[in-house]
Amino acid sequence: MTSAPTMIPPNSSASSSPAGAPAWTPDQPLIRIRDVHKAFGPTVVLGGVTFDVMKGEVICLIGPSGAGKSTLLRCVNALVPIDRGSILVENQEVHDPKLDKLALRRKVGMVFQQYNLFPHRTALQNIMMAPIHVLKRERGAVETLARALMRKVRLEGKEDFYPGELSGGQQQRVAIARSLAMQPDVMLFDEVTAALDPETVKEVLVTIRELVEEGMTCMIVTHEMGFAREVANQIYFTDRGVVVEHGPPAEFFTNSRDPRTRQFLSQIL
Amino acid sequence: MIATRDGALPVLKPFRLGGGSAPRPFRLKARHGVLIALALCLAIGIGDARAGPAAPSILATLLKWTPLLAQGFALDVAMSFLAMGIGTLAGVAVGLWLISLRAPVRGFAWVVTQIFRNAPWLVLLFYCMLLLPFELHVGGLTIPLPDWLKATFGLALPVMANVAELVRGAIRSIPFGQWEACEALAFTRRQTLWMVILPQCVKRMMPPWMNLYAILVAGMPLTSIVGVSDSMTLVGDILSSEGRNELLVPMYLYLLLWFFVYCYPIARATTALERRFQIR
Numbered sequence: 009m010t011s012a013p014t015m016i017p018p019n020s021s022a023s024s025s026p027a028g029a030p031a032w033t034p035d036q037p038l039i040r041i042r043d044v045h046k047a048f049g050p051t052v053v054l055g056g057v058t059f060d061v062m063k064g065e066v067i068c069l070i071g072p073s074g075a076g077k078s079t080l081l082r083c084v085n086a087l088v089p090i091d092r093g094s095i096l097v098e099n100q101e102v103h104d105p106k107l108d109k110l111a112l113r114r115k116v117g118m119v120f121q122q123y124n125l126f127p128h129r130t131a132l133q134n135i136m137m138a139p140i141h142v143l144k145r146e147r148g149a150v151e152t153l154a155r156a157l158m159r160k161v162r163l164e165g166k167e168d169f170y171p172g173e174l175s176g177g178q179q180q181r182v183a184i185a186r187s188l189a190m191q192p193d194v195m196l197f198d199e200v201t202a203a204l205d206p207e208t209v210k211e212v213l214v215t216i217r218e219l220v221e222e223g224m225t226c227m228i229v230t231h232e233m234g235f236a237r238e239v240a241n242q243i244y245f246t247d248r249g250v251v252v253e254h255g256p257p258a259e260f261f262t263n264s265r266d267p268r269t270r271q272f273l274s275q276i277l
Numbered sequence: 278m279i280a281t282r283d284g285a286l287p288v289l290k291p292f293r294l295g296g297g298s299a300p301r302p303f304r305l306k307a308r309h310g311v312l313i314a315l316a317l318c319l320a321i322g323i324g325d326a327r328a329g330p331a332a333p334s335i336l337a338t339l340l341k342w343t344p345l346l347a348q349g350f351a352l353d354v355a356m357s358f359l360a361m362g363i364g365t366l367a368g369v370a371v372g373l374w375l376i377s378l379r380a381p382v383r384g385f386a387w388v389v390t391q392i393f394r395n396a397p398w399l400v401l402l403f404y405c406m407l408l409l410p411f412e413l414h415v416g417g418l419t420i421p422l423p424d425w426l427k428a429t430f431g432l433a434l435p436v437m438a439n440v441a442e443l444v445r446g447a448i449r450s451i452p453f454g455q456w457e458a459c460e461a462l463a464f465t466r467r468q469t470l471w472m473v474i475l476p477q478c479v480k481r482m483m484p485p486w487m488n489l490y491a492i493l494v495a496g497m498p499l500t501s502i503v504g505v506s507d508s509m510t511l512v513g514d515i516l517s518s519e520g521r522n523e524l525l526v527p528m529y530l531y532l533l534l535w536f537f538v539y540c541y542p543i544a545r546a547t548t549a550l551e552r553r554f555q556i557r
Contacts, residue, residue, distance in 0.1 A: 085461060087460055109463075113460065113461060113462065118461040120457065122452075124452075124455060128476050128477050137462075137472065141468055142464060186462070187461075190462060190463070
């Protein structure tokens, strides 16, 4: 009898999780934020934020401007280093000098308020660049994926347009597709509709809602309260760098207890 | 209420030093060429009047020497091409060092840029002529370094420093969001620079880069001072061999016209490019 073939686990986790950290399992928080502090000079932006995001969960961060919402998002994919505390993304510590930032960012997609598309490349090329050059995937397969994503964000036919030839809403949807092309485990949305005019806000929100329905884990910073109420599992209200109050939308919008939350909601609703 | 005659209310207009519009860099215009051509015609007329009846006409003399002058001018163009090429390649490298994340590299590049950008071109030219050997020995190979090549290196130095500054400025003018988007997509710094930032810089750098070339061409006669037989040197040779006083002004104006004919299309193209990029 010949020797039995050695079993190799199909999903070798050695590359995805650093040595020492236990492999992440779906019952653990996808993102685990603990007591995160961040200051820019004397200005304290985050003063001890703590919460979890489970896989498939959608959380919305709301609050007055300057509350540290955008900074918190940027801390999650290590665009901004944190001063103190811990952020685990799939059990990988972000607050670690030895962190493989590129490996982290492959798992975390981000969409910006100002779209930040590459103006010298067409919509399709914008989507294809990162999978080809970062993930080193084969061009043909990436192009198929990119065309599928353009269809998904309802921009079929605009593949060869340059960003300057697209409307704000269209550009933002290309930006979402570009981020999705990396097939991230979680998406961060940083006030993605704040730079858009009211009519085009809807088309971008529809795209995000479809993502949510597919089970994408999302952290969304937004001022669109109606949208937040509709898609969020949890709403976090932040003010001056701390989470003041949180809860499921139905509860949050009707029974908020903290006076700061109530004042904010009364101004905005 | 005070209203002007056309009904507009008086408002405080934005104040700019020196009045009018924002300062624009000097650019060659067609009228400059017309002016040079007119001056040349005038000089030829005056020269002919001063010459004796037996002497050949000024125009005929100019045409007689044109082939030789063309040779000298060709050398000017060749040297300017080479200096621009070398200077641009080196300048892009130094420009990237200027934004390096490593402080010593950045500091070194800054010193290099400051020295070669602020030193007078003629001084750099003299240094290169005097400090570079007339031939190089690499292994068993002997590479001759003729004067014109040394002069080209001398002019490539200020070009390098200016291009370095252009590169640095262009990179800094790219919105920060582009860097952020690249970081979020897990691009390395090198990928970000070469695939996203620099391609966008090329367009922005084109007009000032062409402007720099026009300035370099205008500086080519400097090489005649250090003994390269460029067009300027040749004009001197021609004048001394002809030995005719009345030829002096027409000859130099003639050479000036050559330079104008070469530089004017570049200036026009630069302006056209600038205008096109402004609209986008």
